Amino acid sequence: MSITVSIGVLSLQGSVEEHLRLLSACEGVQSFPVKSADALNRVDGLILPGGESTTMARLLRDFQLSAPLLGRIRQGLPVWGTCAGLILLAKQLVGEPSHLGVMDITVRRNAYGRQINSFSVTDSIPPVADHPLSLTFIRAPWIEEAGRGVQVLHTLRGKITAAREDRLLATTFHPELTADPAFHRYFTGIVRGSLPV
16 A cells, blocks of 8 residues: 655635545545645645636635745745646736746746637546546647756647656646546656656
């Protein structure tokens, strides 16, 4: 039996329940919503879900979580940002100020267009799973540039859609909107420290 790790999902806005559902399919994972500094202090890893990045950044400030979250990330907390969560992590945003600014990527918001332009594809991401994955893009950003220390996990049409920098993981798509926990198991491996870059 695997040692249990605690993985929280930032629960201020966005696709929280969907992430919690797939975390429940991962062996040795205790998961719970995070919306206070006390809850943040109890996690071994954290997911920043999809939603609306500007709203999430404002709520982080309103709930006085920005500084504690930055502190924990700088101490090595594994964090996975999906879509809006990825935007929060990026050091650079095209045409606007960054938010947490901790991952060495440059991101363009709403790069694929509006909600009506949402789409899904099936593709292989060998570091994550040994089977094809369904990738769902909803008002998705893309990663325009990645720094030297960033491992590119997936590209689509010449744009980076998934990347990892040490203990930080970023996906422009929404694995939580599928029934497949492969990405959640992959992040669990990062949290456990069992997946070297």
